[in-house]
Amino acid sequence: MSRKLYVITGPSGAGIGEIVRALFEARRDLVPVTPLTARKRKDGEQDGVGFYFYDLEGWNALKEAGDLLETTEFAGNDYGTSRRLVEEQLAAGRNVLLNLSVERAAQVKRSMPEAVCVYVEPSPAVLRERYRRIARSEFEVSVRMEEAARQRALAGFCDRFLNSDEIGAAAAAFEALLDS
Numbered sequence: 178m179s180r181k182l183y184v185i186t187g188p189s190g191a192g193i194g195e196i197v198r199a200l201f202e203a204r205r206d207l208v209p210v211t212p213l214t215a216r217k218r219k220d221g222e223q224d225g226v227g228f229y230f231y232d233l234e235g236w237n238a239l240k241e242a243g244d245l246l247e248t249t250e251f252a253g254n255d256y257g258t259s260r261r262l263v264e265e266q267l268a269a270g271r272n273v274l275l276n277l278s279v280e281r282a283a284q285v286k287r288s289m290p291e292a293v294c295v296y297v298e299p300s301p302a303v304l305r306e307r308y309r310r311i312a313r314s315e316f317e318v319s320v321r322m323e324e325a326a327r328q329r330a331l332a333g334f335c336d337r338f339l340n341s342d343e344i345g346a347a348a349a350a351f352e353a354l355l356d357s
Contacts, residue, residue, distance in 0.1 A: 182263055182273045182289055186282040187297040188325035190307040192344040197276050199348040207272045210262045216254035247284035272355060279328045286334050295351060296335040299342045
């Protein structure tokens with residue numbers, strides 16, 4: 178069985194974190210890849226646990242070498258995924274699962290067209306209800322729903338779309354995808 182890179186993406190509230198946890202618990206042939214960052218380590222952080230840390234010179238060397246499948250900048254810090262680390266896991270006979278924003282998932286798909294990108298989202302009614310449980314106002318619910326619609330509109334590059342009204346069913350559907 179050939180091994181693949183899978184990317185799971187979708188809006189906040191889709192239940193992706195729960196789906197990913199269920200998949201990693203159920204599958205020994207599925208692994209994450211530790212992301213990279215060019216930010217300074219916080220007290221107590223260890224290289225390779227949570228992130229691999231690089232200084233700006235090292236980060237730029239990774240970029241020049243073409244080792245970054247995707248990158249993003251947040252709060253003045255760079256983050257990304259290493260092509261080398263992904264390819265090492267694939268060569269070792271493991272499937273790789275990355276949990277990324279839609280924009281970052283699109284970068285991976287451009288860098289590795291063979292990656293299987295899966296967009297996960299519940300029905301609008303379920304998503305709205307999930308947002309109502311965490312939002313402080315109806316305005317916030319509306320803003321979150323607009324952001325979910327924006328992300329959905331960008332997800333045309335995705336290979337599969339999964340409904341996550343029921344998290345367990347979505348995890349089972351993703352697992353079936355791994356076995357197909």
